[in-house]
Amino acid sequence: MVGLDVGTSSIKAVLGEINHINGINVLGLAQVPSSGLRKGNIVDIESTARSIDACLNELERLTGVEIMSALTGFSGISISAVSNHAVVAVGNPNYEITREDKERVLHSAQNIALPPDKTIVQVIERQYIIDGYDGVTDPVGMVGSRLEVEIVVIIAATAAIQNLQRSAQRINLHCDKIAYNQLLVAESVLTSSEKEMGVAIVDMGGGTTEISVFSQGSILSTSVLPIGGDYISKDLAIVLRTSIEDAVRIKEDCGVAAPEMARDDVIINARNIQGNDVRQVSQQLVADIISARVIEMVEMIYTELQQLTYLDKLAGGLVLTGGGAQLAGIVEVMEGYMDIPVRLGLPENIKGLVGDINIPRNSVALGALIYGFKHMEPAIVDTRAGVSSVFHKVNYWLKDLFS
Ligand SMILES: Nc1ncnc2c1ncn2[C@@H]1O[C@H](COP(=O)(O)OP(=O)(O)OP(=O)(O)O)[C@@H](O)[C@H]1O
Ligand SMILES: [Mg+2]
Numbered sequence: 193m194v195g196l197d198v199g200t201s202s203i204k205a206v207l208g209e210i211n212h213i214n215g216i217n218v219l220g221l222a223q224v225p226s227s228g229l230r231k232g233n234i235v236d237i238e239s240t241a242r243s244i245d246a247c248l249n250e251l252e253r254l255t256g257v258e259i260m261s262a263l264t265g266f267s268g269i270s271i272s273a274v275s276n277h278a279v280v281a282v283g284n285p286n287y288e289i290t291r292e293d294k295e296r297v298l299h300s301a302q303n304i305a306l307p308p309d310k311t312i313v314q315v316i317e318r319q320y321i322i323d324g325y326d327g328v329t330d331p332v333g334m335v336g337s338r339l340e341v342e343i344v345v346i347i348a349a350t351a352a353i354q355n356l357q358r359s360a361q362r363i364n365l366h367c368d369k370i371a372y373n374q375l376l377v378a379e380s381v382l383t384s385s386e387k388e389m390g391v392a393i394v395d396m397g398g399g400t401t402e403i404s405v406f407s408q409g410s411i412l413s414t415s416v417l418p419i420g421g422d423y424i425s426k427d428l429a430i431v432l433r434t435s436i437e438d439a440v441r442i443k444e445d446c447g448v449a450a451p452e453m454a455r456d457d458v459i460i461n462a463r464n465i466q467g468n469d470v471r472q473v474s475q476q477l478v479a480d481i482i483s484a485r486v487i488e489m490v491e492m493i494y495t496e497l498q499q500l501t502y503l504d505k506l507a508g509g510l511v512l513t514g515g516g517a518q519l520a521g522i523v524e525v526m527e528g529y530m531d532i533p534v535r536l537g538l539p540e541n542i543k544g545l546v547g548d549i550n551i552p553r554n555s556v557a558l559g560a561l562i563y564g565f566k567h568m569e570p571a572i573v574d575t576r577a578g579v580s581s582v583f584h585k586v587n588y589w590l591k592d593l594f595s
Pocket of ligand 2: 199200395396397398514556
């Protein structure tokens with residue numbers, strides 16, 4: 193299975209196989225710079241398609257496996273989540289709940305008035321309630337007269353989804369299965385007790401920051417802010433009068449999130465925009481510039497999170513992931529500001545990842561593997577057919593669920 197993360201800064205793709213003894217085995221991960229996106233939205237289909245193609249080619253080269261389809265993460269500032277609820281009377285005279293009852297109640301709960309340019313991307317069943325007894329995950333076969341469901345619906349701009357699908361079509365990639373990035377991240381970074389107790393995930397990327405609240409095991413609310421690590425790089429480039437590329441390098445190699453984390457004896461070389469002259473700047477100056485933006489972003493995240501939930505409900509605290517989380521000291525700054533525990537979100541739910549793969553930036557792509565495998569029907573691999581029968585099943589599943 194392939195997990196694909198089409199980000200504003202970079203495209204990441206990962207190929208994994210599952211085996212029932214060792215779990216998920218990552219066979220390769222590729223990352224290439226992305227072009228064609230702004231703030232998580234595709235603004236140029238051709239460039240985006242070329243970037244995805246380059247990334248998948250790289251992954252094919254690394255693994256020797258031909259890639260036909262991918263479970264693709266979806267994000268962008270058009271995303272929102274709506275909670276809804278519906279009740280139906282159980283039709284069957286002996287009150288055994290059937291698949292049809294389940295479909296009927298789910299269908300009724302999805303009856304949400306949407307503006308014409310918006311689409312439901314995903315429906316998450318939070319729980320079923322049978323005759324007042326809550327916490328049921330699958331009601332089929334149970335007995336009761338009144339069936340209720342609570343769902344969360346992820347909504348996005350129709351055009352944004354279509355642009356992603358068109359980019360994939362350009363390179364003949366099947367991406368009939370897409371999933372909201374935060375559901376994928378949750379798979380790779382959260383523990384089940386965090387999800388149960390209440391936790392916020394913040395994925396700070398290059399152009400966007402996604403924020404979600406999970407409780408009682410699933411997503412409750414979400415929002416996407418049009419800010420990310422690129423803000424910091426741009427500021428650095430302007431103040432240091434250097435190129436964006438050099439600013440990114442300086443930020444990633446020597447940047448710290450707060451002035452008191454800078455060391456006096458660290459001196460950084462900054463090239464001028466033309467690239468023909470080098471100036472020396474102190475880490476202190478770099479930290480001052482970065483920290484101004486970090487504080488601004490943390491304030492925005494805090495305000496948004498308060499719109500989504502009461503902070504004291506987040507017994508599991510906040511988990512910060514995405515490339516932006518790789519800035520030295522940002523977890524500490526955030527924890528100081530937020531007044532709840534903050535930890536770094538590494539994609540550690542896949543065991544045995546080596547250092548350069550086990551980083552916050554890869555949380556979406558690796559989460560897609562777990563998500564995909566969880567939702568896949570158990571494949572019976574007969575040794576003669578080998579891997580191909582597994583892929584056959586996966587393809588079947590992709591078509592099945594995403595049609
Ligand atoms: N070591 C580091 N220190 C600071 N920032 C870093 C580091 N490594 C990566 N970043 C920043 O993380 C950002 C990219 O993160 P990521 O790859 O998660 O974004 P993306 O998924 O491409 O974008 P988006 O999610 O916004 O669409 C960039 O701004 C990059 O500079
Ligand atoms: Mg991202």
